[in-house]
Amino acid sequence: MTILTGARRALLAGAVGAVGLFPFGALAQSGDTIKIGVIGEESAVAGASLTKAAVMAADEINAKGGLNGRKVEIITYDDHSSAADAVRAFQRAVSQDKVVAVIASYISEVVLAIEPWSARLHMPFITPGAASNLISKAVHDDYDHYKYTFHGWLTSAFIAQAVCDYAKDEFVGPRHMTTAVVMSEDAAWTKPLDEAYLECLPKIGLKVLDHIRFNPDTSDFTPIFHQIEDAHPDVIVTGISHVGVQPTVQWHDQQVPIPMVGQSSQATTSTFWKDTNGAAEGVITDTAAAPGVALTPSTVPFVTEYEKKFGVTPSYTGYASFDMVHVIAEAIERAGGSTDPDKLVIALEATDHLGTMGRIQFYGRDNLYTHAMKYGPGLVTTIAIQWQDGKQMCVWPRDKANSKIAFPSFIKLHASAN
Amino acid sequence: MRAVQILVDGFAISSLYGLAAVGFTLIFGVSGVLNLAHGGIMVVAALIGWAAAAEFGLNSYAGTGLGILAGLATAYATYLIVVRPIQRSRAIRPEETEIFVLTGTLLWGIMIQVGMAYLFSDNPVTIRPLVAGVVNVLGVRTPANEILIAIIAWALIGLLWLLVNRTRTGKALLGASMNPRGVTLLGYELTRIYFIAWTIYGLLAGIAGVLLASFLGVGTANTGQLTASAFSIVVLGGLGSVSGSLIAAYVVGYLETMTAYLVAPTLRPIPALILLVLVVYVRPQGLLGRR
Numbered sequence: 069m070t071i072l073t074g075a076r077r078a079l080l081a082g083a084v085g086a087v088g089l090f091p092f093g094a095l096a097q098s099g100d101t102i103k104i105g106v107i108g109e110e111s112a113v114a115g116a117s118l119t120k121a122a123v124m125a126a127d128e129i130n131a132k133g134g135l136n137g138r139k140v141e142i143i144t145y146d147d148h149s150s151a152a153d154a155v156r157a158f159q160r161a162v163s164q165d166k167v168v169a170v171i172a173s174y175i176s177e178v179v180l181a182i183e184p185w186s187a188r189l190h191m192p193f194i195t196p197g198a199a200s201n202l203i204s205k206a207v208h209d210d211y212d213h214y215k216y217t218f219h220g221w222l223t224s225a226f227i228a229q230a231v232c233d234y235a236k237d238e239f240v241g242p243r244h245m246t247t248a249v250v251m252s253e254d255a256a257w258t259k260p261l262d263e264a265y266l267e268c269l270p271k272i273g274l275k276v277l278d279h280i281r282f283n284p285d286t287s288d289f290t291p292i293f294h295q296i297e298d299a300h301p302d303v304i305v306t307g308i309s310h311v312g313v314q315p316t317v318q319w320h321d322q323q324v325p326i327p328m329v330g331q332s333s334q335a336t337t338s339t340f341w342k343d344t345n346g347a348a349e350g351v352i353t354d355t356a357a358a359p360g361v362a363l364t365p366s367t368v369p370f371v372t373e374y375e376k377k378f379g380v381t382p383s384y385t386g387y388a389s390f391d392m393v394h395v396i397a398e399a400i401e402r403a404g405g406s407t408d409p410d411k412l413v414i415a416l417e418a419t420d421h422l423g424t425m426g427r428i429q430f431y432g433r434d435n436l437y438t439h440a441m442k443y444g445p446g447l448v449t450t451i452a453i454q455w456q457d458g459k460q461m462c463v464w465p466r467d468k469a470n471s472k473i474a475f476p477s478f479i480k481l482h483a484s485a486n
Numbered sequence: 487m488r489a490v491q492i493l494v495d496g497f498a499i500s501s502l503y504g505l506a507a508v509g510f511t512l513i514f515g516v517s518g519v520l521n522l523a524h525g526g527i528m529v530v531a532a533l534i535g536w537a538a539a540a541e542f543g544l545n546s547y548a549g550t551g552l553g554i555l556a557g558l559a560t561a562y563a564t565y566l567i568v569v570r571p572i573q574r575s576r577a578i579r580p581e582e583t584e585i586f587v588l589t590g591t592l593l594w595g596i597m598i599q600v601g602m603a604y605l606f607s608d609n610p611v612t613i614r615p616l617v618a619g620v621v622n623v624l625g626v627r628t629p630a631n632e633i634l635i636a637i638i639a640w641a642l643i644g645l646l647w648l649l650v651n652r653t654r655t656g657k658a659l660l661g662a663s664m665n666p667r668g669v670t671l672l673g674y675e676l677t678r679i680y681f682i683a684w685t686i687y688g689l690l691a692g693i694a695g696v697l698l699a700s701f702l703g704v705g706t707a708n709t710g711q712l713t714a715s716a717f718s719i720v721v722l723g724g725l726g727s728v729s730g731s732l733i734a735a736y737v738v739g740y741l742e743t744m745t746a747y748l749v750a751p752t753l754r755p756i757p758a759l760i761l762l763v764l765v766v767y768v769r770p771q772g773l774l775g776r777r
Contacts, residue, residue: 111603111706149608254752283752285711287610287702290495291746314703317612321629323620334609342540345614 105161107172117386125393151181168407176200176256196388201260204440226443228264234464236272245302252307306330320347323478337383356387391423500739501639509690515663515726525712526598531557531695532704536611557692610705724775
């Protein structure tokens with residue numbers, strides 16, 4: 069995030085005379101406009117991409133003549149990473165701003181607070197970034213009630229699966245690693261993530277020597293790194309999103325000699341390099357897509373345009389949010405232009421959209437993760453990126469990779485590794 | 487081995503706590519102000535220092551210098567915009583001034599936090615360490631920067647001691663903290679003394695902010711915690727006592743480090759807070775407090 073865009077945002081906020089829930093363009097009343105509410109977290113690295121990317125998607129649709137001639141309008145809200153603010157924004161979007169669907173938040177706690185309101189108000193709702201398994205589990209357990217919620221990003225279980233998949237291909241196989249320590253922030257999304265890590269890591273041949281969950285308010289990670297080093301693992305597997313800069317910088321400054329891989333959400337955006345002064349070198353994270361990696365024909369044009377507009381690359385939520393606006397638009401088309409919530413749900417369930425992240429479909433009613441985005445080859449698999457010389461390089465899967473894994477000199481791969 | 491780790495890690499963080507807290511206690515001693523925007527001043531210094539280097543391409547020394555100046559400017563703003571108007575207001579009864587200053591600085595601190603979050607996001611940032619690399623201290627791999635921070639902190643505290651005890655200005659500061667009216671009778675202008683105290687405070691808080699950013703990283707979300715930790719240390723040490731604050735900084739720093747290593751990193755701040763509550767019960771004037 070550059071200062072300029074931040075300052076512009078601050079000026080804009082001042083100009084409209086509201087600190088939070090002010091819908092841009094709420095006065096534009098038009099029966100021909102299809103309104104989609106987008107609730108983002110403007111002051112969080114991952115959440116700030118969400119609204120920007122959604123507006124880009126709407127601009128793209130409108131530039132092509134709109135949705136059957138109707139203009140798509142994005143109404144944005146900022147929930148300040150607060151569940152209470154998000155629920156208020158959601159209610160306002162539905163009752164006052166008359167949106168037809170809502171895209172909201174990358175924070176599981178926030179999404180889990182909105183979900184019951186989506187059910188009560190019969191408002192189709194997609195999260196493009198939260199991960200907790202509980203989001204889609206609720207839909208599965210009480211479909212008739214919760215069917216309006218869709219999960220437009222991978223569940224924690226699948227994120228863990230993706231991490232295990234690339235750890236197997238890159239670390240267990242070629243680098244002969246056998247042990248790991250799991251290090252996750254204490255949050256709703258990491259509970260199922262850690263459960264899945266503890267299950268899949270041993271299966272791929274990485275014995276888990278220690279499992280550390282820490283308070284997201286932690287500022288000094290020195291004792292945690294010492295504890296990890298005492299266990300002598302080959303690799304640290306992370307689950308971090310609310311934190312990122314501090315553990316990464318301290319890992320680098322203290323020259324902790326163990327590679328750090330896993331899910332590090334803040335590392336998915338280009339601001340991370342500046343925020344960490346380059347301490348991100350060597351960090352590997354799972355993410356939706358990356359600059360210069362043509363997962364689908366729309367990936368690179370989107371990243372290029374986003375970077376041109378905002379001076380930074382999108383975080384993973386940017387890709388998902390961009391795709392979800394298109395998913396909603398296509399669902400409205402499939403529903404014959406209807407924005408009736410129940411018809412829209414049926415149309416959303418039939419989603420088959422080739423987006424920036426891959427081919428997007430949702431699991432059906434019988435699946436444990438009802439309405440969660442499907443994970444797997446040919447669909448969305450995510451990629452693993454590594455920070456190398458200030459750039460996010462794709463290192464997995466091999467057929468998409470544009471670089472090979474390389475670690476900074478302070479990393480000492482296990483003696484048995486080569 | 488574990489003991490050495492605690493000794494080394496605790497020393498750096500405690501020195502930094504001490505540096506941040508002595509300015510806080512000095513302001514209280516001299517002008518009776520408990521500045522609850524303290525964390526905000528440190529955060530401004532850290533973020534401006536980071537932005538100067540990362541966004542505008544200054545080298546890390548120039549960036550750090552700019553960050554310290556930003557901290558000083560914010561301290562002045564705190565004094566001129568918030569504290570002084572409240573102290574001089576005729577609408578506020580004299581016995582209520584302190585509570586208004588507390589409230590005013592608390593709200594000011596929140597304004598700083600929210601404003602900085604809008605400008606820089608609430609993501610923590612780090613200033614490039616002044617020295618890179620690690621050194622081996624008694625078998626513990628320690629970032630060289632951590633050692634430099636402890637040295638800088640103690641050099642500054644030493645300078646402050648010299649200033650207060652060996653110069654006329656310092657003696658006037660000391661005098662103002664004991665008996666403001668007496669100092670004015672000796673021909674000193676209280677406004678000037680307050681201004682000097684806020685200058686020293688702004689510089690110390692700014693330096694502590696940039697050093698912390700180069701050590702652990704600082705973000706707007708840390709504002710409240712930084713204020714709370716300075717506040718706890720100062721109350722523990724005795725309000726207005728500089729040496730008490732230094733001792734308390736080490737007590738809190740080591741208690742936190744020991745908890746993080748020996749119990750759980752998550753519980754880090756808890757024992758120090760329990761100690762603080764006990765001190766308030768048993769010895770409300772703090773370790774070396776006069777009041």
